[in-house]
Amino acid sequence: MLDRPSVTAPALEAPVRHGPEKPKMLSVADAKAMDVGTMADLFKDHINPGQFHFMKLLGFHKVKVERAEGMFYIDQNGRKILDFFGGFGSLAFGHNHPRILAARQEFQNEKRHEIAIAFLSQYAAALAKNLAAVSPGDLDMVFLGSSGSEAMEAAIKVAERASGRKNCKIVHAENSFHGKTKGVLSITDSTLYQGEFKLVENRYKVPFGDLEALTACVESDPDIGVVVLETVQGGGGIIQASTYYWQGVRALCDKHKVMWVADEVQCGYGRTGRFYAFEHHGVVPDVTALAKSFGGGKAAMGAMIARREVYMKAYGTPKTAMIHAAATFGGIGEGCVTAIEALNTLYDEDLIGNAQVVGDYLLQRLKVIQQRYPSLIKEVRGQGLMVGLEFHDFSRTLPLALRPVIAILDEKLKGSLSGFVGALLLRDYDVLVAFTEYNRNVIRLEPPLICSEDNVDQFCDALDDLLDRGIVGIVKDFIKAQMG
Numbered sequence: 001m002l003d004r005p006s007v008t009a010p011a012l013e014a015p016v017r018h019g020p021e022k023p024k025m026l027s028v029a030d031a032k033a034m035d036v037g038t039m040a041d042l043f044k045d046h047i048n049p050g051q052f053h054f055m056k057l058l059g060f061h062k063v064k065v066e067r068a069e070g071m072f073y074i075d076q077n078g079r080k081i082l083d084f085f086g087g088f089g090s091l092a093f094g095h096n097h098p099r100i101l102a103a104r105q106e107f108q109n110e111k112r113h114e115i116a117i118a119f120l121s122q123y124a125a126a127l128a129k130n131l132a133a134v135s136p137g138d139l140d141m142v143f144l145g146s147s148g149s150e151a152m153e154a155a156i157k158v159a160e161r162a163s164g165r166k167n168c169k170i171v172h173a174e175n176s177f178h179g180k181t182k183g184v185l186s187i188t189d190s191t192l193y194q195g196e197f198k199l200v201e202n203r204y205k206v207p208f209g210d211l212e213a214l215t216a217c218v219e220s221d222p223d224i225g226v227v228v229l230e231t232v233q234g235g236g237g238i239i240q241a242s243t244y245y246w247q248g249v250r251a252l253c254d255k256h257k258v259m260w261v262a263d264e265v266q267c268g269y270g271r272t273g274r275f276y277a278f279e280h281h282g283v284v285p286d287v288t289a290l291a292k293s294f295g296g297g298k299a300a301m302g303a304m305i306a307r308r309e310v311y312m313k314a315y316g317t318p319k320t321a322m323i324h325a326a327a328t329f330g331g332i333g334e335g336c337v338t339a340i341e342a343l344n345t346l347y348d349e350d351l352i353g354n355a356q357v358v359g360d361y362l363l364q365r366l367k368v369i370q371q372r373y374p375s376l377i378k379e380v381r382g383q384g385l386m387v388g389l390e391f392h393d394f395s396r397t398l399p400l401a402l403r404p405v406i407a408i409l410d411e412k413l414k415g416s417l418s419g420f421v422g423a424l425l426l427r428d429y430d431v432l433v434a435f436t437e438y439n440r441n442v443i444r445l446e447p448p449l450i451c452s453e454d455n456v457d458q459f460c461d462a463l464d465d466l467l468d469r470g471i472v473g474i475v476k477d478f479i480k481a482q483m484g
């Protein structure tokens with residue numbers, strides 16, 4: 001008989017490691033339990049100390065969001081903060097829409113695959129089909145990515161190739177914002193964002209909304225093959241152009257066989273009361289791009305949508321097909337499921353119609369407030385739930401006694417009331433609004449498309465009450481808040 005191998009008791013000590021020791025790290029539970037002070041320290045130490053300075057100036061550094069639901073953030077003290085910022089248009093469905101959450105949970109429970117590189121994805125295919133269904137004309141071909149910048153990079157590349165120009169030049173608008181990645185940075189009209197990076201040189205800049213200027217530019221150089229425009233300028237401070245302009249853009253591009261790229265990353269997805277803002281003007285671009293709310297407020301998703309003919313010209317053969325095929329996370333499973341459920345919800349809940357109706361109510365209430373405070377509010381503008389509130393520049397009208405105090409505050413807030421108003425709306429009224437980098441006098445209002453008239457009343461009553469303090473009261477209260 002053979003000896004049986006002796007059976008030893010399982011070792012109690014830890015298994016032998018072959019890789020490095022685990023560094024000291026925080027767990028998910030640690031992150032969840034973190035207090036605001038630690039959060040601030042880690043942000044300063046590891047993310048962006050300069051940015052923290054601005055957050056502190058506005059009082060945003062005191063908030064730790066514990067939950068977010070519908071129109072509200074709920075902070076560590078149970079305070080409900082009304083979200084009229086909406087992540088610059090990223091939260092069409094508000095926070096954690098139950099239908100979108102459920103679709104994501106089901107996808108996770110079924111252990112579906114995420115990375116759609118080796119095999120085709122039924123979810124990416126369905127999402128692309130849905131995008132073609134909601135897009136007018138033959139805007140049928142879809143590139144999926146994970147941000148607005150990535151979608152816009154894809155947009156300018158497909159347009160450049162389809163333009164057929166060898167030395168293709170591109171026209172963009174003054175005050176444009178198309179993202180910060182290196183390609184689209186060149187057509188983002190901001191010296192701040194452009195820094196001193198080496199930019200692409202094949203570009204022209206024209207005033208936004210000026211058809212004569214655009215025509216003169218396009219006709220000055222036959223190498224111009226692409227015109228890129230936000231349909232409503234968001235970063236510029238909610239700036240619209242006329243139907244005459246958009247119809248002129250379409251005719252001009254047709255005449256000179258130039259590709260028109262409509263950036264709908266911020267203004268699209270139902271925000272203005274139509275799925276795409278260009279639909280208000282009866283025109284269809286050659287290429288467009290979506291992101292922000294396209295991910296249902298839960299996933300990082302972006303899409304470039306091109307006319308079939310345009311796409312095929314650029315990438316339609318086996319030889320050209322891989323030039324700009326999806327990146328690693330393009331068409332990622334849970335992102336696609338989220339976006340499919342979100343698009344269905346957008347129409348099932350008539351959120352585009354809601355944006356129109358509640359947006360009209362918001363504009364109407366703001367115009368009444370403007371009439372009450374004509375020396376503070378310069379203009380109320382926008383469409384649907386994409387609204388800009390522009391204050392007068394008060395740096396010169398402020399009483400002399402207050403000027404030195406203001407001068408010590410940050411350069412960026414000095415001439416603008418919007419920083420003071422935004423900070424006090426949060427501190428005293430539990431309302432969050434957005435600022436505008438290019439025009440410090442503009443507050444951007446892009447609440448979720450689920451916004452109700454009651455939410456508008458809460459916001460407008462707060463604004464009215466705050467403005468009633470008068471400019472001196474507002475500035476003094478802001479300074480007090482800085483000291484407190």
Ligand SMILES: Cc1ncc(COP(=O)(O)O)c(C=O)c1O
Nearest residue numbers: 147148149177178179234265266
């Ligand atoms: C009109 C427009 N295009 C592009 C982008 C870039 O999107 P992302 O920040 O997702 O890269 C933005 C972002 O604010 C935008 O407003």
